Amino acid sequence: MDKVTQIKSATLSDDLTQRLTAEIVKGVLPLGSKISEPELAKRYGVSRGPLREALVKLETLGLITRTANVGARVIDLNIDDLLDTYTLREAMEGMAARLASELISEQEVTELYKLLDEHQAHLDSNHDEHYANQYGNEDFHLRIIHASQNKKLIRVLTQDLYATIRMYRRYTADSRPDPRQALREHKAILDAIANREGDLAELLMRRHISRAANLLKKAMLQNSISQGNTGQ
Amino acid sequence: MDKVTQIKSATLSDDLTQRLTAEIVKGVLPLGSKISEPELAKRYGVSRGPLREALVKLETLGLITRTANVGARVIDLNIDDLLDTYTLREAMEGMAARLASELISEQEVTELYKLLDEHQAHLDSNHDEHYANQYGNEDFHLRIIHASQNKKLIRVLTQDLYATIRMYRRYTADSRPDPRQALREHKAILDAIANREGDLAELLMRRHISRAANLLKKAMLQNSISQGNTGQ
DNA sequence: CCTTCCAATATTGTCGACAATATATGGATA
DNA sequence: TATCCATATATTGTCGACAATATTGGAAGG
The missing domain is CATH 1.20.120.530 (GntR ligand-binding domain-like)
Structure with missing residues (x-):
């Protein structure tokens, strides 16, 4: 990933929440697609800790669904x-x-x-x-x-x-x-x-x-x- | 803490969310009080990772407020x-x-x-x-x-x-x-x-x-x- | 006595590694 | 060939340690 456009925010978790929200709304992360924590972490150059906190937030926003021990998926519109x-x-x-x-x-x-x-x-x-x-x-x-x-x-x-x-x-x-x-x-x-x-x-x-x-x-x-x- | 009543849940984070919600509603955690992550983690016998995920959830539930680099407080009723x-x-x-x-x-x-x-x-x-x-x-x-x-x-x-x-x-x-x-x-x-x-x-x-x-x-x-x- | 600044301390934010669980692979059997 | 089971692999869940930031306490100066 070449996007070095660092969005300045107080915490990585908040950053990720905003970025992921944007990517889901834009369709960069396709509807219904599986979200891989290691892959996303690597892509954004962060560890899984703040990423997971962002995922918790995205879940409450209704943008992804999470299942314990299985993982997260982007929601599917219906x-x-x-x-x-x-x-x-x-x-x-x-x-x-x-x-x-x-x-x-x-x-x-x-x-x-x-x-x-x-x-x-x-x-x-x-x-x-x-x-x-x-x-x-x-x-x-x-x-x-x-x-x-x-x-x-x-x-x-x-x-x-x-x-x-x-x-x-x-x-x-x-x-x-x-x-x-x-x-x-x-x-x-x-x-x-x-x-x-x-x-x-x-x-x-x-x-x-x-x-x-x-x-x-x-x-x-x-x-x-x-x-x-x-x-x- | 002597409460060994293990609430069986898929993930520690979910457990903590439920328990903390209950404690806040019951008043065990007083209104407006500061929430110390190390203290709570020790009290529940978990690490800060899942605890922080639970705190993110509690924030979206409106039960606590969090400020970056400062910490979390139980909401104050008004x-x-x-x-x-x-x-x-x-x-x-x-x-x-x-x-x-x-x-x-x-x-x-x-x-x-x-x-x-x-x-x-x-x-x-x-x-x-x-x-x-x-x-x-x-x-x-x-x-x-x-x-x-x-x-x-x-x-x-x-x-x-x-x-x-x-x-x-x-x-x-x-x-x-x-x-x-x-x-x-x-x-x-x-x-x-x-x-x-x-x-x-x-x-x-x-x-x-x-x-x-x-x-x-x-x-x-x-x-x-x-x-x-x-x-x- | 109050204010300001700086060091010491504590707390939060982040990371990499390990443990637990789920998924994928492949072989044995019907 | 299809099904089932066991093993191997990958992913998620959890942990302890380190880095960055805020808070505290005290010394110096007004």
């Missing part, structure tokens, strides 16, 4: 898991939208409107729609989540769930939701939040996420993402 | 955290109740009614109210959660959140919710689920949990649980 994940996300982000309606500041609201305007401009100028949509989409959601000011909610969503969500989005990259429709929905959600209508904001956020889940589900059914078991 | 936790629980168990309304079998419904009848009998015979309520309360909630059939939801709730919830209940043991009121609410929730009224079930579950949170909050305000920083 529709049931996708739906479970998005249902959970629906509950949590719905709550986040409700809380945001109560707690968000006027300034944050203004910034969010500006953000959506930018997205609109991006779409109108028509360049790089995919990227703009993906990036903007996540940015919008993250801001709502943080506006909830609920530390537990923020942690579970941004740290645990979003890694999985990014994976599902990546592996269904071909058929993405219509960015203009998504933007309309974002606008409606933000309107509800700005008007301090918590019930409505929660409802709209839930529908928005539920709709995304359905699209991803269709994408998975078509693509039949059954490749990926390349790892011995 | 009202903000309590409210955050219960708000999250509200969102997730509310969703669980909704899903259960769609997915639960008639047999499971029957069993749940039987369970509530038993609780009623316990209360009427009036012995050991506290224990009966606590045990029965958690049992009821766990069954609803599992009836949701959502693996992600089940995992986060039963593994991540409930450890914290048990701690808050333990440290506010003095003033507990009225068991008869709780039972009435359980019955109403179950009725909604049995009638396949998902919206209502979710609403009632949320109120039920919100009410519990308020009671715990009051208890914390009165008791002012600021002791517990005994650990150097």
Whole structure:
């Protein structure tokens, strides 16, 4: 491995957690592939100690599964898991939208409107729609989540769930939701939040996420993402 | 340490995770106390390797906090955290109740009614109210959660959140919710689920949990649980 | 008396080696 | 040829020791 790009972090274990997360999401470590501790340790130039600590963390993030005395595997995406994940996300982000309606500041609201305007401009100028949509989409959601000011909610969503969500989005990259429709929905959600209508904001956020889940589900059914078991 | 009660588990790390979780919830390891790796390792007769893996897990469970090159501390309970936790629980168990309304079998419904009848009998015979309520309360909630059939939801709730919830209940043991009121609410929730009224079930579950949170909050305000920083 | 700096100590982070378990190989038998 | 079992190999689990960092305690200076 020639990547000498040392990511500076306090501890090797944290480094590895970040790197491995990235590699799994990117697909460098294929879905369902076996993870060999000696091999990975050699590849990253570290001993197995910190590597194993990172693996424990990845397991709790739901990115790998571990079996005692057998080893770890990258998770395999499937529709049931996708739906479970998005249902959970629906509950949590719905709550986040409700809380945001109560707690968000006027300034944050203004910034969010500006953000959506930018997205609109991006779409109108028509360049790089995919990227703009993906990036903007996540940015919008993250801001709502943080506006909830609920530390537990923020942690579970941004740290645990979003890694999985990014994976599902990546592996269904071909058929993405219509960015203009998504933007309309974002606008409606933000309107509800700005008007301090918590019930409505929660409802709209839930529908928005539920709709995304359905699209991803269709994408998975078509693509039949059954490749990926390349790892011995 | 004279506890030779070897809990048989596949791996030392898993063993330690369970034991440490229990000790933290029980209060053997005081709130906010520093965790010394050498000391704990000696106490359990293991090396620091598996112990550290267990600590990584405990951190993700939210039972301890770790700082690089400094060490780990048992979490300290406070009202903000309590409210955050219960708000999250509200969102997730509310969703669980909704899903259960769609997915639960008639047999499971029957069993749940039987369970509530038993609780009623316990209360009427009036012995050991506290224990009966606590045990029965958690049992009821766990069954609803599992009836949701959502693996992600089940995992986060039963593994991540409930450890914290048990701690808050333990440290506010003095003033507990009225068991008869709780039972009435359980019955109403179950009725909604049995009638396949998902919206209502979710609403009632949320109120039920919100009410519990308020009671715990009051208890914390009165008791002012600021002791517990005994650990150097 | 308080503050600052430095050395001594203790704790955490990392490593390489050994033990325990699972997997792969290959031969014997039906 | 297929199946079963025993051996060999590889991988995971655990350990003790060393390196790096933080904490403690005391001396020097203001």
